[in-house]
Amino acid sequence: MAECCAESGYGETTVEAVLDRAGVEPESFESHFADKEDCALAALNKIVSETLAQLSMAHPLADDVVARRKFEVKAILELMAAQQPFAWLVYIESRQGGTPRMHDSYESAARVLALMMERAGDPAGSRSGIARAALGGAEAVVRRELAAGRAERLPQLLPDFVYAALVPFVGQREALRQAKQAARVAAEEE
Amino acid sequence: MDVQQRETLLRAMLDELALAGYRETSVDRALAAAGVSVEEFEREFRDKDDCLFAAYDQLTAQVVARASAECGGGEPWPDRIRKGLEALLDELAAQPQMARALTRSFPGIRPAAYDRYVELLARFVPFMREGRAYSEVDEELPGEVELLAVGAAEAIIFGEVDAGRAERLPQMLPEILFSVLVPFMGPDRAADEMRSAAMSN
Numbered sequence: 001m002a003e004c005c006a007e008s009g010y011g012e013t014t015v016e017a018v019l020d021r022a023g024v025e026p027e028s029f030e031s032h033f034a035d036k037e038d039c040a041l042a043a044l045n046k047i048v049s050e051t052l053a054q055l056s057m058a059h060p061l062a063d064d065v066v067a068r069r070k071f072e073v074k075a076i077l078e079l080m081a082a083q084q085p086f087a088w089l090v091y092i093e094s095r096q097g098g099t100p101r102m103h104d105s106y107e108s109a110a111r112v113l114a115l116m117m118e119r120a121g122d123p124a125g126s127r128s129g130i131a132r133a134a135l136g137g138a139e140a141v142v143r144r145e146l147a148a149g150r151a152e153r154l155p156q157l158l159p160d161f162v163y164a165a166l167v168p169f170v171g172q173r174e175a176l177r178q179a180k181q182a183a184r185v186a187a188e189e190e
Numbered sequence: 191m192d193v194q195q196r197e198t199l200l201r202a203m204l205d206e207l208a209l210a211g212y213r214e215t216s217v218d219r220a221l222a223a224a225g226v227s228v229e230e231f232e233r234e235f236r237d238k239d240d241c242l243f244a245a246y247d248q249l250t251a252q253v254v255a256r257a258s259a260e261c262g263g264g265e266p267w268p269d270r271i272r273k274g275l276e277a278l279l280d281e282l283a284a285q286p287q288m289a290r291a292l293t294r295s296f297p298g299i300r301p302a303a304y305d306r307y308v309e310l311l312a313r314f315v316p317f318m319r320e321g322r323a324y325s326e327v328d329e330e331l332p333g334e335v336e337l338l339a340v341g342a343a344e345a346i347i348f349g350e351v352d353a354g355r356a357e358r359l360p361q362m363l364p365e366i367l368f369s370v371l372v373p374f375m376g377p378d379r380a381a382d383e384m385r386s387a388a389m390s391n
Contacts (some may be wrong), residue, residue, distance in 0.1 A: 006301070007301070011299060096293075097298030120388075132349070147308045163335070168369070169377070171378070
C-alpha cells in the first residue's frame with residue numbers, strides 16, 4: 001500500500017494494484033481490511049508505532065531533555081530514510097492526499113511531535129504555535145527530499161532540524177551549538 | 191477561447207477541485223461556468239489533468255508575483271518580508287477556495303502534482319537569503335535555513351486553510367512573521383518585528 005501510494009498517490013491507488021504488488025489474494029485482503037482506506041490506515045499505524053518504538057529506544061540515558069530530543073529526531077530521520085514509501089504515506093499522503101481519517105492520523109502524530117519539541121525548547125510550554133511552525137519548517141525539508149527521492153539524505157540534515165527546533169526558544173548561539181553537537185553525534189555513529 | 195474565458199475556465203477548474211475533490215472535478219461544469227465549448231477546450235487542453243495543471247501553474251504564478259512585488263524596494267529586509275507576507279495572506283484570505291486548491295486539493299492529486307507544490311515553496315526561498323546578513327552570530331547559519339523559514343510559514347497557513355479559516359490569515363501575520371524571521375535574527379529581534387507588525391496590523 002505504501003509503495004503504491006508513493007508511486008501513484010492514494011487517490012489513484014487501487015486495491016487491485018496493492019494485491020498485485022503484495023502477491024496477496026482478494027480473500028486474504030478482505031479478511032484483514034474493510035477497504036482501501038482501512039488498509040492505508042493500518043499502514044499509517046504501522047509506521048507510527050515503529051516510530052514510537054524507535055523513540056522509546058532512542059537514548060533513554062541522555063540526561064537532559066534537549067539531548068534526548070536530538071536522539072529522537074535522529075531516530076525518526078533514520079527510520080524515514082530506511083522506509084521511504086511509509087515516510088511518503090505519513091508526511092505527504094496523509095496530510096494532503098488521503099481521506100479525512102488519514103488526515104486525522106497525521107494531525108495526531110504532528111501534535112505529539114510539536115509537543116515534544118515545545119517541551120525541549122520551551123519548558124514553560126507557553127508557545128505551542130511556535131513549536132508547530134518550527135516543526136513545519138523541518139517537515140518542508142523532509143517533504144522536498146521525499147519528493148526528490150532522496151530520503152537517504154535525511155539523517156544528514158539532523159543539525160539543521162535541531163537548529164530549527166531550538167532557535168525560537170534558546171536563540172541562535174545556543175541553537176547553533178546544539179546543532180554542531182548533533183552533527184558530531186551523527187558523525188561519530190556513522 | 192479568449193484570454194478572459196481561459197482565465198475563467200482555469201479558475202472554475204480549481205473551484206471544482208477545491209469543492210468536489212479530484213475525482214468529482216467536472217470539466218463540463220467548469221466549461222459551463224466559463225461559457226467555453228467542448229471543442230474549444232479540446233483545442234487548448236489534452237484532458238482534465240492538462241487543464242488542472244495549467245490552472246495550478248497560473249495560480250502559483252499569481253500568488254508568487256503578488257508576494258514578490260512587495261519584497262522589492264530599498265527598505266530593510268524584515269520590512270519587505272512583512273509586506274510580502276501581508277500581500278500573500280490577504281490574497282489567500284480573499285479567495286478561500288483558491289487557497290484550498292493551492293495547498294491541499296491540487297498537491298494531493300498524485301506525486302507529479304505534489305512536485306508542483308514543492309516547486310512553489312522553493313520559489314519563496316530566494317527572498318529569504320538576504321536574512322542571513324541579519325544574523326546575530328558570526329557563524330554560518332545551517333544550509334537549509336531558508337526552506338526552514340518558508341516551511342514554518344507554510345505550516346501555519348496550511349493549518350488555517352485546512353481548518354476552513356483562510357479568512358483569518360491576515361490576523362496571523364505577526365505570528366507567521368516571527369516564525370519566518372526567527373531562524374535568521376533570533377527570538378528577541380524577531381519578537382520586536384512581531385510586535386511592530388501587531389501594532390500596525
